[in-house]
Structures are given as C-alpha cells and as structure tokens.
Amino acid sequence: MKILFQLAVAASLAIPMTADAETFNIHVGGICSTDFGSTLGTWAGQTSVNAQIDQRDSMATATAQMTTTLDTYCTGANLCYVYVYSNGGAVMSRTLALHSTAWNIGYVASAASNEGGSEIGGTGVLASLFSCALSGHIGTSDHRNGWNHNDSHGIVTGMVAGNGWLAPYVQSAILPGHDDGAVSEASAGGYATTTGRNSICESATKYANHQAWFSCEYGSLNHLAMKLKMVCDDGGLTTGCP
C-alpha cells in the first residue's frame, strides 16, 4: 500500500504540462470582411476559430482585434495555428511586429497574402472589387512602411499564391509580375520588395521567416479561389477545395 501511494504521488507529479491544453486553429479573413466565413478547416481533436476581425475601416482596429483573439486562445498551455487570407496576412504580420506577448503560435499559414500591400489600392479598381473604406489604404507604401515585417516573433509564415484571372481583369496590368487579380506574388510570397515575381519560389530577399509551401504557384487560381487553398493544403479540408 505504501509503495502504491508513493507511485500515485509520483504519477501526479509526472502529469505533462500540456494537460488541459487545447490547440486552436484561428482563421482570419480578408479585406472588408469581419470574419473568415462559414467554412473553416477542421483538425482532429482541435478547435477551429472564426476570428472576428473587422477589416472594413482601419488596420489599427483590425490589429487590436487580432491581439484580443491571440490573447484569448494562444497563451498558457494552449497552442495555435493561424490561417490567414488576403489582408488578414497583413493584419497578423502587423500584430506580431507591434506586440511582444509570447503567444504560442506554431506557424502562420497564409493564402494570397496582402502583407506587402496591393498596387491597386490607390485606384478605383480595388474599390470595385472590395467596397469598404480600408480598401483604399492598403497600398504597398502603407504596408511596407507600416511595420517591421521581419519581426515575426520567430514564427514561420508559410505562404501559397495564385496566378489566376479575376474580373474585371485590368488589375493584372497594374500588379507587377504574376498575380491573382488582387495581390501580386511579391506580396503573396513575402518578398521584401515589390519587384514582379513569376513564382513565390524565386530566389530573392523575403521578409524574415516567410517561406513558400506546397507549390511555387497555383497558376489557375485567382484571389477569391485562393481563400481556402492553404487550409486545404494543410489538411483542414478535403471537400470544397479549389
């Protein structure tokens, strides 16, 4: 009995730190959205979160709400993976750069990221695609000056990008290199300059810890079709994938 008691005490002390911890898969939508939408990826035994991030008016508002989301789910013994789409990639990057909270984030998985800003942000063309106040203020100068993209909290950002056509099509004449109709691959691939790219595997300087995953380019997928691509590629969905 004494030996069993000793073993039971030893067992209680050997409980791993991850007991009662959860893994959350945070989904962040794109420009002019207030959430990711109704379709989220699912991973066995983990919880998916449709982050309520208002990207209609200002990056400051979106950054504050991203911060609250990460504070809620990604601290203590929890672990998070963050799936971002379009301007959600910019919101997440900005939040990491401006805060020093040690969130437990395994990686950021990005699809069609507008982290580097979009050249069509200064024209009426983007407004025809995305109708909200913020859509006119997410240009390349705004985003590339807006925060230090190389400070990612040591978190890797995996990226996927498309090169498909998107009506009204004139955007591609404005966006440098390959693009998905809303963002160039210079942005979607995490490059530190706006020089046009033919794929996100091109050897050129990227922001720290930004890397291409799964494919150098999804040639037929436009900005809208790219939304679920990373979630699918990373095993969160097996149906309804582009």
Next chain:
Amino acid sequence: MIVALVGWWTTRGTAPVAAAPSTTATEPRAAAPARVAPAGAARVAPLPPPPVSPYPERGVAGLSTDDPLTAYRKANVYPPTSRPLSSDQLDLLRPNQRYEVMRAADHGDGVSYLFTADRYFVIGDEILASTLEVRRNGEPLAVRLTQAYAEVVSPADDRHRVALAFASSGGVLMNTFAPAQLGLARQSGIGLSVEFDDGVATQRAHFDVQYTPLAGIPARFTGAFGDSVEAGSLVVHVAVDVTSPGPYVIDANLFDAADQPVAWSRFKADLAAGTHDAALVFFGKVIVDANAHGPFHIGQLRGARFAAGRDPDLEQMPPFAGSFTTRAYATDAFSDAEYDSADKQRMIELLGHDHTHRGGAGRGE
C-alpha cells in the same frame, strides 16, 4: 484509478522525449521503448537535439519542406528582435521609402502614370514633395487636373481637406505640401488624391502618408548613447526623452568597421515619461556568424509609440539623423551561443507534442 495512474506513469514518465523529426526523412526518429524504473529512481534527462542551422536571412529559395518543430528551431537560432542584416534588405536599410511605380491607367490606351512623393512619414514642419507623371506609349503626356487635394483619412472623424496646386516642371506635375498647415494635434493619416483628364478618360490616383505634428511627437532621441557587451551580445544604449509614456517600438541597423550591414535590432517595451535608456541588443551569434568586428556604428535609428486601439496607432518619433560609433570590439568579444529562452523552450515542447499539423512538410493537396 491508482492502478491506472501507475500504469500511465510507467509508460509515459520514463520514456525519453522523442527526438525532433529529421528535415529529410519522412518518419520521425522513434522514441526508445519504455522501461520500468524502480520507484524513487532519478529519470535520465534526454539528450538535447542536435543544433540546426538558421534559415538564410534572405529567405529559403524554392519550397520549404521542414516540419513545424524544425522550422521553428531554424527560425529561432537568432532571437526574433535581433537578426542578420544583408545589403539587399532595403526595407530595413531604407525606411520611409515609397513603393509606387509607373502603372497603366484604368482605361489602358497606352497611358501610364506615377503619382508618388518623396517620403511616407512626415513629421512636424517637414514638407512633402509629390509628383504626377503621365505618359502615353512611353512619351510624356500633358494632362488637365480636375481635382487635387489632401485630406485627413484617419482618424476618421477629422476630415480636414485642402486643395493642392501642381505646377509643371519638365513634363512632370509637382506639388509641395506642408501638413502642418492643417493644424492637427495628433498622429494622422493623410491621403493625397488627384483626378486628371488625359484626353481619353478621367483617371484617379491616390496615396497616403503618415503625419506627426509637433504636438503629437511622443518622444525624441536625445543623441546620447552608450555601448557594452552583455551576456555575449552587443548592447547599444539609446537615450530617449519620453513625453507620452507607453509601449514603444524602436529599430536600428548595425554596420561593422568596413561599413557593411551586420544586424538589425528592435526594442519593444514600455517607456515611462522622462529620459530613459532603450537598450538595442545586437545578438552575439549574429555578429560572430558575420565574422564582424568593431568599431560598429548604427544607422536608421527610428521609433514610434504604439497606441493600441487608437487610429492611427503608431505615433512616430523623429528619426535620429546621425549615428553612433561603438568601441572597437573584436569578434571574439561576443558569444556564438544559439538564442534560448523560456518562451522558446515552451514552443519547442508544444510543437514536439503536436503531430497533426505538418506545415511545409505536409503533402499539400
């Protein structure tokens, strides 16, 4: 229940921690089989995983296929806020640059235009110089401006608008604008907009700047510096005179005795009102791996107060226009030890337990 606990302990508590998965193999190295240890016996600490090489600071060419744990370890050989700096990291070496380029007009017809300025951040009494250049098939094209104005776009409840006058010079329309004339009291986003008739159609163009009026400057670099080696890293102490207390982000670059870029560093912490020391840590291993030696000097020293929840939320400090030169440290004055911290160890443990997410090592679709 006690029997269940005992059973769990004999299989979980004594098995060594599984080694980190290999970057090339598709299967992780298997953990050693569990063994039963007598009660009270000390557990053998697992061997630390082998060191990894950091990712190239310019980025990984091609696809990255590292599993999440390996990727995290490679990304954290250096600390998140002190990393190598290369000559092609122009975003860090040339802050405050603009990125607009000549672009096609919405209607096409061979018309292209460039509407841009000489900076993104404007502070105090500084003047913003903007230009509008229009071409057709590469040749200068004279246009008629139908609208030109500057307007406060953030905060959204402050809609000062002033007309802008452009003058032609060598086929380019030019304007100088002093945001101070708006009489703003706090950090503001200002949009400059033009509309022009190129003879075929009307085209609009727009860009934003961030403006900090004198009354809105949260802190200033005093010009006082110091340097030391602490825990194997170079620390440059930057004196900051703080008017508005709060969280600050301060960035700077480090150049070696040959004026080559070596590292960048960032300070992220709260500063109280008054004069304080912001310590910029240039990690020892970054300096050693670059085989750099002093005297070092800093450049592009800049910073902002982060007013979370306000719009705009980054109140700019006037950048420090000069430099500071350190003592002539030899390379071996610094440590080549890999970065470590409690946060890093926690992340390694968390990632070591989750095998659901494969990141770049996954097969994709």
